[in-house]
Amino acid sequence: MTHEAGWAHAPGALRAPAWLRQPQDVNDLVGQLWSTSAHKDDAGVLSVGGVALTELARTHGTPAYVLDEADFRARAGAFRDAFAGYDVYYAAKAFISTAVVRWVAEEGLHLDVCTAGELAVAERAGFDMARVEFHGNNKSAAELERAVELGVGRVVVDSFHEIERLARVAESLGRSQRVMVRVTAGVEAHTHEYIATAHEDQKFGFSITNGAAYDAVQRVLAAPSLELRGLHSHIGSQIFASAGFEVATRRVLALHARIAAELGVELPEMDLGGGFGIAYTTQDAPASPARLATEMSAIVEHECRALGIAQPHLSIEPGRAIVGPSMCTLYEVGTVKQVALDGGAQRTYVSVDGGMSDNIRTALYDADYSCTLAGRRSGAEPVLARVVGKHCEAGDIVVKDEFLPGDVAPGDLLAVPGTGAYCRSMASNYNHVLRPPVVAVRDGESRVVVRRETVDDLLATDVGDA
Known part of the structure; x- marks a missing residue:
């Protein structure tokens, strides 16, 4: 009899969500959710990059983000x-640090930033600015000036005001700035509303449908200090299928062809966007880079043939798919309690020493995560648990539903996979907690690449009555 048969159907038991896979052994890792080096030894101790997380916790404390350098480089490659x-x-917005920017450079990738802060990290890391694109829907004049001064490879313009602003900045600096025009293709990506970015009712880009995109192209072409390189399309994030890209690419290439026919300008580049999905739980099935490349290249080739146009030089933005699976978050359990529910069932609440300040995505996007006991092996029967944080919010949930051993207790270590994208980037000081460190692991060694905040950091901006 499996655990599921013996537990999930017991009288008064709390049923797991239909999608949640219960392992035959609750100690097992579901490999697709973790970086490639993650494994457990016979004692149940989880290691990443050859570093036992029990030792990492002793050295660096918890909570901590654990970044598998070799896995990151392999995914980038x-x-x-x-x-x-x-x-x-x-995508710098997923996670950025000087170390990671240097890895990006060494693996031969370009860099997408969307604020002056991200640009400053790239500058500090010595990244080649010609390989940087600057995104964002509301870039200030100061941000644009810095980008032009540094010689960023291209600025992705997102509004008529920005076209005028950038043209003035570039002209005042005596520069010619390369530009991509972000267009909205009217495609609804099958993802959360807040990370779907190509439908009409949202803040990004110029609509192809209402003619704004064509108007934006004309305005850029009319600005002597701007050099139009191409069109940029992005349909959203956490995307698993190429069907949406097919529709978007057809519409963007049709505009590309119209610009050539009517304005006599054959744009040399086109950015297909990306935002490819990763596995947060067993319900997610991401496509491999090779499959994505084959399908997306075929779409572009087919549409260019149909339109009778030359294929532009293409760009892609994998988004979370590089750093997302390369990081996990390590927590220590502080309390465990059983909460009675209607019908006689109980839910096990496992509270850890972090929460929505280091992973806001569950609260913000209703995101699903998994977790595992990281410091020991257990022979206890599994219980359906909810992993929650230490913050003064009922919605402070890290993992909504996961099977954990029934003897999970204070002092245990839990690790949550797939936290490389947006967790540290969106981290906060809510309740005046300190943001965790990012600890890179490789070949049995660990090193801090972003240090843990201190109380001095927390109070540094509080000027009191001065």
């Missing part, structure tokens, strides 16, 4: 190789 001939842009 997989996209670089699969999309050979493309420019592959790493």
Whole structure:
């Protein structure tokens, strides 16, 4: 009899969500959710990059983000190789640090930033600014000026005001700035509303349908200080299928062809966007970089043939797919309690020493995560648990539903996979907690690449009555 048969159907038991896979052994890792080096030894101790997380906790404390450097580099290289001939842009917004920017450079990728802060990290890391694109829907004049001064490879313009603003900045600096025009293709990506970015009712880009995109192209072409390189399309994030890209690419290439026919300008580049999905739980089935490259290249080739146009130089933006699976978050359990529910069932609440300040995505997007006991092996029967944080919010949930051993107790270590994208980037000081460190692991060694905040950091901006 499996655990599921013996537990999930017991009288008064709390049923797991239909999608949640219960392992035959609750100690097992579900490999697709973790970085490639993650494994458990016979004692149940989880290691990443050859570093036991029990030792990492003793050395660096908890909570901590654990970044598998070799896995990160392998995923970056997989996209670089699969999309050979493309420019592959790493998304700084997913996670950025000087160390990671240097890895991006060493793996031959380009870099996508969307604020002056991200640009400053790239500058500090010595990244080649010609390989940077600057995104964002509301770039200030100061941000644009800095970008032009540094010589960023291209600015992705997102509004008529920005076209005018950038043209003035570039002219005042005596520069010619390369530009991509972000267009909205009217495609609804099958993802959360807040990360779907190509439908009409949202803040990004110029609509192809209402003519704004064509108007934006004309305005850029009319600005002597701007050099139009191409069109940029992005349909959203956490995307698993290429069907949405097919529709968007057809519409963007149709506009590309219209610009050539009516304005006599053959744009040399086109950015297909990306935002490819990763596995947060067993319900997610991401496509490989090779499959994505084959399908997306075929779409572009087919549409260019149909339109009778030359294929532009292509760019791709994998988004979370590089760093997302390369990081996990390590927590220590503080309390465990059983809460009675209607019908006589109980839910096990496992509270850890972090929460929505280091992973806001569950609260913000209703995101699903998994977790595992990281410091020991257990022979206890599994219980359906909810992993929650220490913050003064009922919605402070890290993992909504997961099977954990029934003897999970204070002092145990839990690890949550797939936290590389947006967790540290969106981290906060809510309740005046300190943001965790990012600890890179490789070949049995660990090193801090982003240090843990201190109370001095927390109070540094509080000027009191001065």
